[in-house]
Amino acid sequence: MGARGVLRGHCIIWLSFICALILQTIPWPGALDLFRPPWVLLITCYWVLALPHRVNVGTALILGLLWDLLLGSTLGIRGMMMSIVIYLVAMNFLILRNMALWQQALVIGLLTVMLDILIFGGEYLIREIDFNPLSLWSGIISCILWPWLFFLLRRVRRYWNIR
Template sequence: MEPHNRWFIAVTILLSLLLAVMPLPYNWLWFRPAFTALLVIFWITRMPQSLGVGFAWLVGVLEDLVTGATLGTHALALAVLAYFSLLTYQRTRAFNPAQQLMWVFVLVGINQVVGNWVHSLSGKPVPGLTFLWPAITSALLWPWVVPWLNSVAGRLQVR
């Protein structure tokens, strides 16, 4: 029996969690891509039969713990993102790169809206629409991340 090399999924998630807390200048914080959201979209689209909402929720709980966010904020947002990714993964695979970029913007935007909603419920001020910047930067990063991840996952035979 061949190994499935699922450790690569864990490594990419750990890398995304590190990038989520990487120090940045204050003016750049709003432009940080939502790396974990990108990876959840990628892995669920690539392996919908194995990964789902529970996977995204677990990644979200880890992100809550690493970033110090209110427990459940990222978990809920990533679970919603995973749900929509699972609903549309077959169509998403057939999209051309520009359509995929727009769909990633929509998915990460939904992720950011849910996260911002939970953040505002805890009584913290909401800074207008600046919370959507990560959706733009994540969508712009998508065309570079996907080919690289597909290449490495293909060579490692991640299934």
Template sequence: MRARHYVITSTILVALVLQIMPLPIQADLYRPDWVLIVLAYWTMALPHRVNVGVAFLAGLAMDILLGTALGIHSLALSASVYVLAANYQRLRNYSVWQQAIIIGLLCSLYHLVLFWLQHLLTDIPFQFAYLWPIFSSMILWPWIFWLLRKLRRQLTIT
């Protein structure tokens, strides 16, 4: 079955599509960090296949798709995935709900680096609305975790 060779790439592509999918303004404030969540799962499950390099490339794709300065999302995703990859063995032993808190902290780091870089480049002010995706990503983590784990086990991805 050749489909299993492209599962990781296709889940990252789906996350990129979900990241740029148009939403109503009220719902757009709560858009989860789809790419970060998918990268976090694959980094914890298969750290030898998904690592900082994959996060950097996914960040470049996000920069291109969102029209931001090249490298902003790359640096933010790479920093977050690096922290996760350095501690993946410890994080695997936590329950899914404890992992959701860790995902919230990773999303906080991601948004902190993202805001810091955008503030240096464009001098944008901080707004509390920047933090809503952290909470929606935390709430969404258990379902994404279970879905991707089921997919990985059914297709025996190693």
């Protein structure tokens, strides 16, 4: 694959990250906002599982910082917490790749809950906030969305021949 193909692959991957950031910042009705899946985490997890040599912890840090900037939250909290979660995915990508899709969905759901708890812990250290247990529903939503997102991004990866 030539330099043109590598550049095209990077552009497609970053375009999917931009879509994730847009989906993450689109306003939802007040009560439903707690059920919003962490699109940035889901798409980053896919790319780490599919192409760990291209997408890694550094990418997660950058995306987390962009996520913080877009939400206007404490800068660095989501970047650091995304890095921790993606580190776990990257260290175990061979195991996760070989799991059945429903098992992957359960792991992704648990990672989503872990990210929510880590972000709460980081924010709680800086300012006093209350934990809303309904925010953990995003893990179930992520678990349900994972198979569709997996197949969609795999189709994109194969169509554009991203390696």
